[in-house]
Amino acid sequence: MLDERTFNARLVTVLTSRERTFYWAKTRTKRAMKALKSPTSRETGLAITMVLILTAGVIVWDITHRDLPATGVESPVEATAADGWLVSLDNSSEGWRVVVIDLSNPRQEIELEHQELDRNSTFDTGWDMLTVANNTTAHVYNLAESQANPWVLNVSYPSEIHLAEWLGHGIVLLLVEEGVLRGITLDGEAVVVPAAPTPGAFISTMAVHDNRLALVYDDQPATVRLGRVGSASVSDQPLSFNATEEENALLESWGQVVDEVNATIVQLDLDYDWLVAAVNVTAVDRLVIVDLERGESWLISDAKFPAHDPAVGHGIVVWASQWNLNPSDPKADYLDHEIWYLDIENGAVNPEHLTDDNLEQRQPSVLENHFIWITTDADGNSMTTIHSRQIELETYSSRALQLAVISTIILTGIFSWQKMKETSPSESQREEE
Ligand SMILES: [Ca+2]
Numbered sequence: 077m078l079d080e081r082t083f084n085a086r087l088v089t090v091l092t093s094r095e096r097t098f099y100w101a102k103t104r105t106k107r108a109m110k111a112l113k114s115p116t117s118r119e120t121g122l123a124i125t126m127v128l129i130l131t132a133g134v135i136v137w138d139i140t141h142r143d144l145p146a147t148g149v150e151s152p153v154e155a156t157a158a159d160g161w162l163v164s165l166d167n168s169s170e171g172w173r174v175v176v177i178d179l180s181n182p183r184q185e186i187e188l189e190h191q192e193l194d195r196n197s198t199f200d201t202g203w204d205m206l207t208v209a210n211n212t213t214a215h216v217y218n219l220a221e222s223q224a225n226p227w228v229l230n231v232s233y234p235s236e237i238h239l240a241e242w243l244g245h246g247i248v249l250l251l252v253e254e255g256v257l258r259g260i261t262l263d264g265e266a267v268v269v270p271a272a273p274t275p276g277a278f279i280s281t282m283a284v285h286d287n288r289l290a291l292v293y294d295d296q297p298a299t300v301r302l303g304r305v306g307s308a309s310v311s312d313q314p315l316s317f318n319a320t321e322e323e324n325a326l327l328e329s330w331g332q333v334v335d336e337v338n339a340t341i342v343q344l345d346l347d348y349d350w351l352v353a354a355v356n357v358t359a360v361d362r363l364v365i366v367d368l369e370r371g372e373s374w375l376i377s378d379a380k381f382p383a384h385d386p387a388v389g390h391g392i393v394v395w396a397s398q399w400n401l402n403p404s405d406p407k408a409d410y411l412d413h414e415i416w417y418l419d420i421e422n423g424a425v426n427p428e429h430l431t432d433d434n435l436e437q438r439q440p441s442v443l444e445n446h447f448i449w450i451t452t453d454a455d456g457n458s459m460t461t462i463h464s465r466q467i468e469l470e471t472y473s474s475r476a477l478q479l480a481v482i483s484t485i486i487l488t489g490i491f492s493w494q495k496m497k498e499t500s501p502s503e504s505q506r507e508e509e
Contacts, residue, residue, distance in 0.1 A: 117494035124487045131480035138473040145451075146460035148185030149175045153195065155460045157441050157448045158202045161219055164450075164460045165199060174199060174208050176219060179446055182462055186222060190215055200284075202239040205247055209237045214249060216262055227262045238284040242267055242305045250289075250305070252279050257291070259305060270303035270310045283345045290346045297340040300351065300366070313371065315341070315364045317355040319379030327380055330404040332359035345387045350420060352376075352386040352393050359403075363395055365420065376418055377427060384413065387441045391421020394440040394447060399429075412436045415449050430463060437461070 111119055146152070152164040152175075162177040172193040176186040190208050199208040204220045209231050216227040216239075229249065231237075236252040240259070248267045251258045255278025259267030270291060272278070277295035284290075287305040290313075298317070301310035317339055319327075324334045335358040342361055344353040351366040363383035366373040377383040382398040396413035415430040415437045430447060431437050440449040445465050452458040469477065 115494070117491050117498055120487055120491040120494055124484060124491065127480050127483050127487065131476050134473050134476045135469065138470050143461050143463045144182065146175070146177050146182065146185075146462055148177070149460050151458055152450050152460045153458070154199075155439055155441070155448060155450055156199065156201055157443050157446070159204060160443070161201050161204070161206070162448055162460065162462065163199060163201045163206055165193070165197060167195070172197065174206075176206060178219075179443065179462065186219070188217065188222075190226075198234055198237045200238050203241075203247055205239055207237055207239055207249060209234050209251070214251070216249065229260060229262075229264055236282060238282070240284045240289070240305050241287045243287055245306075248305060250282075250284060252282060255279050255294075257282070268306050268308055270301065271308045273301055273310055273312075281341065281344060283351075285346045285348060288346065288348075290344055290351055292341045292344065298355065300341065300344065300353065302368075313351070313366060314373070315353060315355060315366065316373045317357065317362050317364050317375065319362070319375070323379045327359045330402055332403060334359045343384065343386060345389075347388050347390075349391070350388045350393070352388045352395070354384055354386050354395075363393075365393060376420075377416070383416075385439050388420075389442045390444055391419065392442045393418045393420055394442045396438045396440060396449070397427075397429075409434070413438055415440050415447065417442070417447070 146162060146164060149164045149166050150168040152166050155162065155164040157163065157179070160179050162179055164175045166173050166175050172195070174188055174190055174193065176188055178184070178186065191210055191213055193208065193210055197208065197210050199206065204218060206217045206219055208215050211233045212231065214229045214231045214234070214237060216229070218224055231251055232253045234251040234253050238250040240248055240250050242248045242261070245261065247262065249260050249262070250269065251260070256272070257269050257279055259269040261267060270289060273293060274295045277293040280292050280294050280297060282289065282291045289303040289305065291301040291303060291310065293301060298315060300313040300315065302313050303310040318336055327334050340356045341353050342356045344351065346352070346368070349368055351368055353364045353366070354361040355364055360380065360382045361384055362375055362379055363377040363386055364373050365376045376393065377395070377397060378399065381401055384396045386393065386395040394415065394417040397416045398410060398413055399416070401410040412434055413436055414432060416427045417430060418424055418427045434454070436452040437449050438452070440447060447463040447465060449461050449463070450458055451461045
């Protein structure tokens with residue numbers, strides 16, 4: 077029907093002779109109707125192909141559209157997720173608020189009555205608990221019992237708040253107030269936490285996993301101090317963030333300053349086995365991973381390109397990268413961040429990316445079944461994106477798949493029957509001869 081060798085001739089016919097075109101269309105339609113009335117194996121074969129192509133199309137569309145925006149969040153500026161809960165700080169039209177979503181039912185947001193918040197408000201989630209702090213009070217909610225009253229504790233301008241575990245005592249709160257770490261139980265009693273390793277050293281950033289702490293103090297900003305809730309001491313964990321001479325020479329040839337001597341850890345995260353840190357060497361922030369059992373560390377992203385917002389969990393490192401960005405000649409395509417991950421537990425060596433577009437993606441986190449990050453478009457509209465780690469077919473595509481299986485079985489049956497019918501007369505003739 078669509079033979080490209082005769083296409084030009086047909087086009088000329090269509091353009092020059094309406095009568096002939098009409099006649100051609102009429103005979104073709106008649107022929108098609110006749111074929112439909114008494115279909116042969118050719119039509120059935122075509123139908124099977126169509127069913128397979130359409131079904132494949134539906135499924136491919138479904139699995140390539142796995143990201144969904146978190147419901148009820150208007151303009152998230154920060155998001156964190158743990159143990160099946162996603163929490164976003166939302167700069168909504170009704171003011172600053174915290175939006176909670178149960179990831180097992182992501183289309184429904186959970187209403188939370190909380191104190192007045194602003195851009196500096198800090199929050200954390202873990203063990204089905206959520207804590208939210210403004211400058212003067214911290215509220216702690218049990219998300220599994222949303223009707224219960226929250227614990228309310230006094231705080232003093234915390235820059236960070238974390239939920240942590242104190243072995244034998246349960247969940248406690250950790251606060252960084254004017255660079256000093258303070259621990260309190262939910263009843264407001266003091267908890268023993270690491271003291272500053274040198275007098276007067278302030279905390280610049282920290283991370284918590286259960287009762288384990290990773291702290292960065294300004295006396296040695298390129299060293300991680302590892303500690304625990306319930307213990308006052310810390311141990312030093314150095315990081316290997318040095319690039320090769322060639323890589324540093326290339327950065328300098330781009331007009332960048334590489335200052336590895338005065339490197340500073342700007343962000344970090346840890347789980348039971350791994351610690352990840354973004355280390356600023358002036359030119360770029362580099363991504364370093366630490367094997368906590370062995371105490372070894374190494375770079376896991378290209379030392380020449382900026383890597384931000386590292387997070388680790390479930391054996392996977394995830395971060396936001398400006399891969400390929402040359403700061404002296406910034407190409408628009410490389411200015412926005414993409415979400416990259418490395419499946420370190422399964423021995424992956426090469427990072428892979430989850431996004432590849434011109435939108436800005438930041439602040440990723442990794443959960444048992446999901447990746448979460450914040451997506452912002454060119455107009456500054458942001459949303460919390462939920463990306464499923466498992467390929468789960470939506471209802472419409474699993475229905476399409478079921479329907480396709482049934483119709484393919486039926487059509488294949490018809491096809492074989494038609495083939496038999498079409499070939500049998502000639503065979504019987506041959507037998508007669
Ligand atoms: Ca992007």
